Amino acid sequence: MDIKPQPSTARPSNTQWDPQAYLKFARLRERPVVELLDHICLENPERIYDLGCxxxxxxxxxxxxxxxADLTGVDSSAEMLGEASYLPIKALWYKSDLQSWQAEQPADLLFAAAVLHFISGHDVLLPRLLRQLNPGGCLAAHMPNWRDALWYQLMLETLDHAGLDGGPLGTVELRRFMAERPVLSLxxxxxxxxxxxxxxxxxxTEHLQVxxxxxxxxxxxxxxxxxxxLLxxxxxxxxxxxxxFLKLVHEYYPPEGDGRTLFPxxxxxxxATV
Incomplete structure (x- = not known):
């Protein structure tokens, strides 16, 4: 399995993703993938793209x-793709940002697990993805919906008040970006x-993760x-x-008697089938 060559621009090293840190909760991250797969009724899709793989x-x-199936994993991170390339499966790996990505050939299944919530403009993005499906093809996606979660509100509060003399941290653009809501209502x-x-x-769904x-x-x-x-x-x-932030998180999410922490x-x- 080779990572398909892609033109790319150099990025600062501090923008790299950490595959090992991401894999720490692999079992819990896999659960919504399984739930989504269980609802897909396609029998023999010939061409599948795993977006944000x-x-x-x-x-x-x-x-x-x-x-x-002809299976391709697409991701913007060379570090993540490098980790994925060790999997014992038949797949191609393609480095691309989903905002500009275009399928080389129409797909039977576009699978997007925990990635679309990072991208704004779903009113444009999702119709564009649907246009890349064959008739009868399916877009299957799941997205964390965390903007109203307590920990996310604690993060926004920290950005607003953890600076010198209780002032804000970072730029106005950063605080505005983190407060945006790319994920729409149902x-x-x-x-x-x-x-x-x-x-x-x-x-x-709401999963009480432990x-x-x-x-x-x-x-x-x-x-x-x-x-x-953090970047x-x-x-x-x-x-x-x-x-x-850590002080607030430990205060509002204390460990249970068994030492585990509850994380709704x-x-x-x-x-979406076309």
Whole structure:
């Protein structure tokens, strides 16, 4: 398995993703992938793209279910693709940003696990993805819906008040970006996608995740939701942020008597067939 050559621009080393940190909770990250797969009724899709494949958690499951499909994992991170390329599956790996990605050939299945929530403009993005499907093809996606989660509100509070003399951290643009809501409501997804599909299924779940470690919630979110914050702040502001945020997280998410921590987590699922 080779990573397909792609032109790319050099990136600062501090923008790299950490595959090993992401894999720490691989079993819990796999659970919504399995739930989404269980709802897909395609029998023999010939061409599958795993969008935002990361370390290949979903790609591996897709390969097991449809071993004869032409399977491609797409991700913007060379580090993640490098980790995925060690999987014992038949797949191609393609480095691309999903905002500009275009399928080389129409797909039967576009699978997007925990990636679309990082991209703004779903009213443009999702119809564009649907246009890359064959008739009868399916877009299957799940997205964390964390903007109203307590830990996310604690993060926003920290950005607003953990600076010198209780002032803000980072730039106005950073705080505005983190407060944005790329993920739409369920009814807005229906109104957006129903006119473009022949079959549409949208649902939301809340999973009471039980996580282990000294600071497991931070360990989970630092490699995803908090990544823009930790990259944007300078060393002094980053330390101010961590001191304040970790104190709040430990206060509001104390460990249970068995040492584990309860981490409620909402996700939106979409199955759209054209």
């Amino acid at each position: 990361g370390t290949g958690i979903a790609t591996h499951l897709l390969a097991k279910r449809w071993p004869h 009814d807005r997804y229906y109104r957006l996608l129903a006119p473009l599909t022949k079959d549409l299924d949208i649902w939301e 996580v282990e470690g000294q600071s497991p919630i931070f360990d989970w979110v630092k490699v995803s939701a908090l990544r823009p914050v 944007a702040l300078d060393e002094f502001e980053r330390q101010c942020f961590l001191d304040h 987590f909402k996700r939106i699922f979409i199955l």
